Amino acid sequence: MLIYSFDGTDLKMMLRGAIDFFKQSKDEIDSLNVFPVPDGDTGTNMYQTLLSAVDEACKMDSSHIGLVAEASARGSLIGARGNSGVILSQFLYGFARSLQTKEKASASDIINALKDGAQKAYSAVMSPVEGTILTVVRKSAEGAAAQHSENLLRIMVTMIHHALTALQETPDLLPVLKQAGVVDAGGKGFVVILEGFLHALKSASPAAKNIQKPVFKKAPEKPFHDQFKKNELTQVIDCIYCTELLLKGENLPLEEIKNKLLPYGDSLMVVGDKELAKIHIHSNHPGMVLESCLRYGTMHDLKINNMAEQSLKLSEKSTPDGYKHFGIISVGAGAGLTNIMKNLGVDAVLTGGQTFNPSTGEILALAEEVPAEKIIILPNNKNVILAAEQAGKLSRKEISVIPAKSIPQGISALLTLNPQDDFSTMVTKMKAGLSSVKTGEITTAVRDTTYKEMEIKKEEYIGLAEGDLIVNGTDITVVLKKLLEKIIDGKGLLITLYRGEAIDAGLAKELAGKMQKVFIEQDFELQYGGQPVYHFIISVE
């Protein structure tokens, strides 16, 4: 079979092929994590990212490859979860930008796009590490370029060959992979995507190409609701019902509709074409808006929200006089930790953490909701930092991500908060606050493994210092004690034990008491964290 060019329809088909393939490999990729810590969610994260890319691409009713690629990139940016997800989204972004003006892409266009995608992926990471998805992406692109052919199918085959070789070599580049006896999970994910592409190409039939969905033609840059959300929050709300609908008809007179609706409210938007129009208005008379629209066509996807209610909900945490020159979003899980964060001035806590990384889109949506123009984000997990930074780039608000890698770091940053500082001083102080605390964590091993000469059995307790596994055992008291010995590095320190949902109050109290006796020069404090996965999160400050 010979294929000399791709268009948007081909790309959509390939993306769908990739998502089908990925679905089957997701769990396998999840299991490839280095640590027996239950954070194996690389597969899930990449799948969610890819799913969002495919959805957006398929909504693009065009066979223009530039437009379809751009839609997929946009989708992946919004859906990006975890580090590998963000890297994948950056790859798609670079790939799409390269094809921007192309109706169809030739072999050399694709080769260039792959190269640009790989470059963009590297630039997304502050200090790129070889032996990860980055290496696999780069070598795939290089492999494609090395195959001097005009036949895209052939290029794909060569590329996958290079990708697989690169993947097999990841343990040689990264010792942690070798020790755990696995290849890089993100890299594996990328290979699966390429395999999905190839599979879709090979099994391409005229029927498989017919995948268009009836959707709104001119995809707006951002959801309508988002565009107005800012105003809804900062203004005194005069018109309280946010009314949105799709209007279908023949020869819809957009200008006339606009003029007709103008008296009924503000923030009016009537966009679309002669067959389909999106209407958005804030009105105190949504009934009249609907009646007016009925004259022109049929109504679909009707939504009416009371914004006064929304606004009230969002501003609950802001100051009594409504003054809020900054907002803080913090990522975490557990009722106790959520309370503690809010008690320290966080406006919104986004559920997430080790086993569930929130997506760029979720962070972005929350950032839009918090009633402030400047937002500080505390990711509190190293796998959420990139997604948070991505959200920062996409948002119209001024966003600063404080790269907190753990809950204690996040709390430590929050303690530096002084509302009288200006925003940049606040950010500087919070970043400086990160280093004033050490983090320990205790969880349960999810599988047997060997790590740094430690024989770890499934279900054993394992202790991590600053994210690195350093102790294991079957007795939680012993594990806790050994972990503390490693992270305590002075006298008169305050050690806080945040107990997880699986540890009952009595046991936690008993353990804290024991530790206080062992580490007599330190002050122990027990707090209810309620977090999943970790029996204890420990801060030493």
Added chain:
Amino acid sequence: MNGIKIVTDSTADLPKELVTKHEITVIPLKIIFGEKEIFRDGIDITTEQIYKQMEKNNIPGTSQPTPAEFVSAYKKLASDGSSIISIHISSEMSGTYQSARLAKEMLPDLDVEVIDSRQVSMALGLIVLKAAKLANEGRTKPEILKTVDRIISNIQVYFIVDTLKYLQHGGRIGKAEAFLGTILNVKPILHIKDGLVQPHEKIRSKTRAIERLVQIYSDYTGSKKTMCSIVHGMNPADFKELVKKITPLLMYDEPVFSTLGSVVGTHVGPGVIGIIFTVE
């Protein structure tokens, strides 16, 4: 020879023996319970009595001295031809300075200098004490005013409160709403800046907050000679702890130990400890 006499108000929290020794005139502010019960700060009521009332959620109001009270004090002091330097609580916190200014305007024939210290409690106290010492040494008015100005622009006040409730109740603190963290036992360290109480930083646990006060002191003063005062509001345990920790670092042989008076105590609440210092 015409002397110089130093006047201040009761918010300076100066220990009585120093007031007597350095011949300082202290005009009392007032504590008001309900509408009728009026007490003179440091004369009719003690800080213990105030705190006992506050524990019962009976929080009094406070009031500045009237211009008439200043007039009568100034007249008495100037009867021997003396000049007066009258130094008072920050005009951002109280109308006392305003009353003193009005009194001065009502007495155009007297030589009265009214100064807004931009401070309160022993920060005001240390300024007044220095002025009184210089006056008693026979320094001239311009010399004294120059020194007073210098100390006003340098003096540092840092303190820890158990709760922000009373500062907020009295409206004596700016935007402190985000100074939270009750769950984690966070203690706010406050300072006085631009004539107002402002949040400085947050420290978890009282012990560590006290250590931080000591560190702030030593970071600021280095090995320079200082004037220093340590104050508390019915909190002898933490006060002792702070004194114990700071004593080895002190470069001044007589730090002034003081307890908060009723008016200041009303506004910060019980449990306060603080350190006030300036480099000489």
